[in-house]
Amino acid sequence: MASSSSQAPISKPGHRLVALRWKLMETPKIDVVLSGQPRPRSWASKFQYALHVAVGTGKANDFVTKLVKGMSPEDLEIANQSKVTALTIAAAIGNTDAAKLLVSINPNLPHIQDGDEGFPVHRAAQSGHKETLVYLLKVTRDDVQPSPFENNSGVWLLRQIIFVGFYVRSSAFRSSSELTLCQRFLYSLCGAVRQKLHRALWDLIDSLVPQVKHIRQMKFMHGEALRLVKLLCTEAERLDPQKAANIFADPLFQAVSHGIPEIIENILVSFPIAVQFRDNDGRNIIERAVLYRRHNVFNLIYRMNRQTKHALAEDLDRFQTNILHLAGILAPQDQLNLVSSAALQMQRELQWFKEVEKLVPSIYRDARNYEGKTPRMVFTDKHKELVKEGEKWMKDTANSCSVVAALIATVVFAAAITVPGGTNGDSGFPVFSSEKAFVIFAVSDALSLFSSTAAILMFLSILTARYAGDNFLQALPKRLIMGLLTLLISITTMMIAFSATLYLVFGNDETWILTSVAASACLLVILFVYLQFSLLVDMFSSIYGHGIFGQRSEEPLC
Known part of the structure; x- marks a missing residue:
């Protein structure tokens, strides 16, 4: 016979037993057995064990349905040799359909403990079966003793x-x-x-x-x-x-x-x-929140009274490290990954350090830990690699964007000299100077040239910047924002100038040409915005947004 448990309820003999049952279902005999007609008591344990095995396969729910028709609600409560019921097995392997079937017949099953005094809802949570856990939480009552x-x-x-x-x-x-x-x-x-x-x-x-x-x-x-x-x-x-x-x-x-x-x-x-x-390292909840970079937990300190706030902020762990030292330690990788680039990750780390620095007494800013380091020294040492990655990311981005801006400046400058349609040989004025589309071309071409030149200057300032740690907080992100915005303006106005040129040369007052050209130009601009939108939003929110820190509720805490 197979043995089962909440962890591994099915063994190879069990699989053979279920296979045999499936084979028997093809004969009239098994239909008689599963029809609900009275059966010898000696068969009961065999059918209860067959139920455990069938539920444990997770693929024999049709057989389970036929099997339970011949069983009473009390039969479903009997445990197998490992002291687990069929519902516990269903919870352990995530067989939600079988769990629903069993509970519909006997609603008391979710309150039966196994040999380890655990409930089915525990096994679903332990095994990580979300759908089964959600269902069992709905059908497990909290007014029945013993309660899980x-x-x-x-x-x-x-x-x-x-x-x-x-x-x-x-x-x-x-x-x-x-x-x-x-x-x-x-x-x-x-x-x-x-x-x-x-x-x-x-x-x-x-x-x-x-x-x-x-x-x-x-x-x-x-x-x-x-x-x-x-x-x-x-x-x-x-x-x-x-x-x-x-x-x-x-x-x-x-x-x-x-x-x-x-x-x-x-x-x-x-x-x-x-x-x-205090946890095992002697840290309170706010120190732990800083170490794990959980700003939504850290913000609870703003709702605490002054005495509690000072006590938590001035506390030391068992290594004689204060909360500002913890802010100087590099954030866990999963928290860093929430931010889109190394430069913005460095900015987020600086924001954490500055925010914690506001809470601690001034003497803590120069306090030394067990290694003889101040919080600023810890921050500099732990973030050296992140600074290098942030510098590389900023320079690579600036390099790529400056090449694009330079190409745009070259094209629109050439377009300004060789105007569409050429010039009048007698007067020297452009042939289309009286056309409205020509005015649009001239204005948009000039704007594209000026904005692309401004973008080149902004990206050049990023390439020549001093990449000290604090520069990632405001200066470098602002320059990148200005560079990307001016580049967007230059691309947009360049496409307008190009569309106006096509209309002047080939349009002949044909509306469909203007419409098709304008749609194509808009598509390219939208593509640029789509590709860079998330980066721009992240940088805007990190500098000009409300930030991740601050009191989120007026309700006081302790």
């Missing part, structure tokens, strides 16, 4: 939900930073609109736009994670401080590491002393 949402069981479940990445940030939460504008809009609609639409219509929308289903599941997971926190907080109010600390410490620091301020807020509101918790 209380005590260490609830802490473990919350930690798994955070750890395996189910809690993805989105716009209804203040920790939104990774969803696109369209995804944020869908997220905001899911809660309100869902109640107004018939379920069948939602199913149709999900099938047509899979992204909607993903967003809805995401929002549900957020609500479930917060529900777990609130249940833990409610329970902690009845415990002594030491037991409550044991419950909250791990989820609190996991939430900090993954950038989930909503969980931290709920814990601090119900258990204010949690703000004093």
Whole structure:
């Protein structure tokens, strides 16, 4: 016989058994057995074990459907040799269809523990099966004892939900930073609109736009994670401080590491002393947020009272390192990757350092750590490679763009000398000087020449700049913005001048020629904007936007 567990419930003999069952289904005998007619009691254990095996394959749900017809709801509660029910196996392998079938027959199955005192919802979270986990969270009640949402069981479940990445940030939460504008809009609609639409219509929308289903599941997971926190907080109010600390410490620091301020807020509101918790390195939640570059958690400090804020900012870890030293350490790679280029990554790092510098006393700015280094020395040492990468990126970009700007300047300068249609031999004036299209050509050609020359100068200033660390904060990005904008203007006006020339020479007052030429010119300009738009937006928002730091709510914390 095959053995099964929540981790690996199926073995080779089990597969052979299911294959045999499938073969038997082709004969009338198996139809009699699975028809729901009374059967000998001695067959019960064999059929229950066959159910575990069939569910565990994940591919025999038709057979599972026929098998459960001949079983009572109580039969589904019996565990196999590894002390797991069929629902636990379905949760462990992500067999959502089988889980729905089993729960529809026996709604008590989600509340049955396995041999390790875990629930099916735990196994789905542990194995990373998101769809199955979402379903089990919906059908697992929190008013049934024992509950998977209380005590260490609830802490473990919350930690798994955070750890395996189910809690993805989105716009209804203040920790939104990774969803696109369209995804944020869908997220905001899911809660309100869902109640107004018939379920069948939602199913149709999900099938047509899979992204909607993903967003809805995401929002549900957020609500479930917060529900777990609130249940833990409610329970902690009845415990002594030491037991409550044991419950909250791990989820609190996991939430900090993954950038989930909503969980931290709920814990601090119900258990204010949690703000004093320290991790294994002796760091508080704000120090940990700085180290992991979680700005949405760091911003919670602006909602704390002055005494708490100063205590957190002036704290030292077990290495006698202050929070400004931590800001000088290079950010984790996953946080750096959120920014589009090495130059803007360096800018983001400088913004972090400057923001933390505002919070600490002036004496901390020159304090030395266990290596004898000040925060500025740590920052310079840890970011040497990033500065080199940022310098290379800026120079490569400036080089490429300056070549384009120089070509444009050459072309439009030549066009200004050899005007379309030539000049009148007697007067020396251009032949088309009286045409409106010629005036458009002259103005756009001049603008293209001036803007391309300005772009060359801006990119030249980038190539000759002094690449000190602080220059990445404002000076270099501003020059690049001006260079790209003037280059865009030069390309646009060059295409206008070119279109006006074609119309003058070949147009003969034909509207379709003007329309086709204008459409082609617009297409090229749009292409340039499309290719460079994200970079321009990132640079504009990093310099002229609201920034990532600041108080996001008026509600006070501890």
